[in-house]
Amino acid sequence: DGGITQSPKYLFRKEGQNVTLxxxxxxxxxxxxxxxxxxxQGLRLIYYSQIVNDFQKGDIAEGYSVSREKKESFPLTVTxxxxxxxxxxxxxxxxxxxxxxxxxxPGTRLTVT
Amino acid sequence: GQQVxxxxxxxxxxxxxxxxxxxxxxxxxxxxQWYKQRPGGHPVFLIQLVKSGEVKKxxxxxxxxxxxxxxxxxxxxxxxxxxxxxxxxxxxxMGGGTSYGKLTFGQGTILTVHP
Numbered sequence: 001d002g003g004i005t006q007s008p009k010y011l012f013r014k015e016g017q018n019v020t021l022x023x024x025x026x027x028x029x030x031x032x033x034x035x036x037x038x039x040x041q042g043l044r045l046i047y048y049s050q051i052v053n054d055f056q057k058g059d060i061a062e063g064y065s066v067s068r069e070k071k072e073s074f075p076l077t078v079t080x081x082x083x084x085x086x087x088x089x090x091x092x093x094x095x096x097x098x099x100x101x102x103x104x105x106p107g108t109r110l111t112v113t
Numbered sequence: 114g115q116q117v118x119x120x121x122x123x124x125x126x127x128x129x130x131x132x133x134x135x136x137x138x139x140x141x142x143x144x145x146q147w148y149k150q151r152p153g154g155h156p157v158f159l160i161q162l163v164k165s166g167e168v169k170k171x172x173x174x175x176x177x178x179x180x181x182x183x184x185x186x187x188x189x190x191x192x193x194x195x196x197x198x199x200x201x202x203x204x205x206x207m208g209g210g211t212s213y214g215k216l217t218f219g220q221g222t223i224l225t226v227h228p
Contacts (some may be wrong), residue, residue, distance in 0.1 A: 035218075040122065042201060042218035043156070058215065090155060099144045099205045101158040102216065 003027065004105035006091050011110045013085075021076045021108045023091030032074035033092040033102065036060060043090060049074055050097045078110065085112045115140050117204045119219025127227050132189040134222035136202035144205040145178055145185045146216065151198045159187075192226045199223045 004025045013019045025032065031050050035043040045058030049068040063082025068074055074093075078085045088109050092102040116139045126132050136145065144163045148156035160169055162178035162185065169176045175188045185202055203216040 040220065042117075042119070042220045043203075044218070045215060048215065092156075099161070099163075101146060101161060102156075104155040104157070107155050 004091060004093055004103055006089075006105035006108050008108060009106065011108055013110070013112050015112055016080045017112075018077055018079050019085075019110065019112075021078065021089055021091075021110070023074045023076065023105060025072055025074075025091075025093045025103075025105075027093055027103060028071070029093035029103070030071070030096045031094045031100075032068070033094075034058070034064070034066065034074070034076045035090045035092065037088040037090060037107075046076065046089075048097075078112075085110060115204065115206055115217045117202060117217045117219040119202055119222060121222055122220060123223050123225075125225045125227065126192050128194060129191050132192050132196070132224055134187050134200050134202075134224075136185045136204070136219050138183045138204045138217075140183070140206065142182050142204040142206065145182075146203045146205070147176060147185075147187055148201045148203060149198050150201065150221070154198075156201060189224075192224070194226050194228055197224060197226050 007022045033048040034046040037043050044060050046064050047058050047066040049055035052071050055066050055068050065077045088107050090107045091105040094100040094102045119136045146161045147159040150156045160176050165182050166180045167178040173190045177186045199221040201221045202219045
């Protein structure tokens, strides 16, 4: 089965801790994305990557970091510098950046208390 | 920066009624995509429009892209309970630079259908 997996589905952390969200795809897509979704808001882009070892900041990158060491993996770290980390995080991939549809993973719901 | 506004935020309809959601962009778009997110789920791609004035249909769903490529709409005819969810538009941006390859999502329209 081809697709995108994110783990875990639910994650709980104490304030001040860094946490890393996993995203893996076996679609052989070059481009990968991280979005944040809050109630009543659309998806906001955190980071994206068009190729291994390259990534770009999205609209709300502050307090987040990513890496792209392998084509199939694009983990997101939510650092303690992120002021409001509680949210639903969605990872997506597409063939490349040239306007192709994005395939989304099931998401990770992060709660920080 | 680029903004995509989507209205209405909520729409409650009786089963069988029609439904329309609208998107407007502050800038000219290269393409517009539509996604559906079921409650508790993740966004799923519905369609992409690329050409000025383009209209596409998928069964009861009709998608339009404005002549100026700055607005779009999704119309559902005779809604069913299976149509429940949040519908998002997402605009792709023209040109290169820092906007290349990025989609800007609208806030979404939450559709509820009463049987």
